[in-house]
Amino acid sequence: MINKFLLSGFLLGGLFINAQTINETYAKTKKDGKIGINTDIPTRTLTIKNSDDNAGRPPLRLVNTPKYDANVGGAMDADLGGNRQSNNSYFDYRPLVVDNVGDVYRGFPITNNTSFITLTVKNVSGDYIQEFDTGIDYDKYTVTLMSYAFKLPSVAGKMTMLVSQVSAPSKEKGGKYYSRVAPPTVKLEGTSGGNWKLSADYDNMNVESFAFNDATGPTEKVNGTWIITLLIAPKEVVNYIEIEQDLRGSNRGAVSGEASTKLNRLLNQISQY
Template sequence: MMKKFILLLFGAGTLSLQAQVGINTEDPKATLDVKGNVIVGETSFTDSGYSVVVRDNSTGELKVVGNAGQNNSAPINLITFKLQNVAGDWVQNYYTGIDPNKFTVVVTEARFYTEGKTVELSPGTGREVRYNPEHVYATIKQNQWTLHADFLGGTSKSGNGTWEITCLVINNSLIKVLPDEPSNFGGRSSFNGRTPRGL
């Protein structure tokens, strides 16, 4: 009986000291190293309290997207920046503080208004512009995503206004940057493009 008890303790001690487990491999590189496919059965649906797991293609390691070190953000975030009392209708630079090494910012919607007034635009001095296109976009400046907004060639006759700019903020681990896809229309208004490389 004593021998069995000692052997059981020895076996338990061996299991507690085993730091890495390998499946289909005798040389595990992580706490759990699986060489082969993993099948997960049906599970219940949830809309909160869970994270997205992605695979590092260079190491095979599974990682949680948008968790520690990133303010517990989700992989894809939706935010509306409300920029008030801007210079007429012009936002030369709005520095968002969003790190381009971690996230990509995509402008999805924008609107300009002045409180309690009808928005009127007029051409700048000495110009004969009749139409002032809305020009809203995001770029990287000073190592952060920066928003720009303007009605090109025009100024607000209604005073300083407010821009509401809605953006998707996407974790870079979910994004694959494809090469540019140039197309020469040859002066035509329509063009049959091809499926972009990489898709």
């Protein structure tokens, strides 16, 4: 992926963009329709080369630039080919990004890069979901599991609860129901060419209902609801690495060696803004 910087960071933070390596002999034959400032060999429609006197400072400054929301509620120079919309929102604006030779591109809307999705899956088999297809393309998006909750169903005239299955600790003691509930196993996984999939389950547990004041009577298996919140972002705007550390049987440790090198490389990369 091209290493890009937000133009706002370039303007305000004084980032130094490396000069282009130009084949001047060839570039001289491609100057038609191009304008150069501080250069006789423009390589784009407008090329601005920083001067020696301005070294270390941004070569471009915008003065009295209106805020993005100044155009909300009225078209801006529509008769001159400008914005024809009568109402704008922040999502209508895109930042400019600059690659490592200074070329400027239109970027993604900042607030559209990441989103939260709350997924409610009703009437599952008891408490069990197996590889539920989220419809989110694994190759295009990075997805993170943020939170989850399991909701017991409401059954008229009955009480519902998670109870242990056969071969697990008994669900009855002294004629009263009880259950030992361990944290559920919730997994989010995917493979190239497919979608992200969810699995969730309380191991060795069932969701059952029984009549009030009748702890020894028959029970009925019922179905519950999972409520799962996901964080989603395009993969091209998310850096991803895998690091591995061997604790050699200890319960304490720290990232070190090759893992530390990989981690610091990533941290340095995402700090270049």
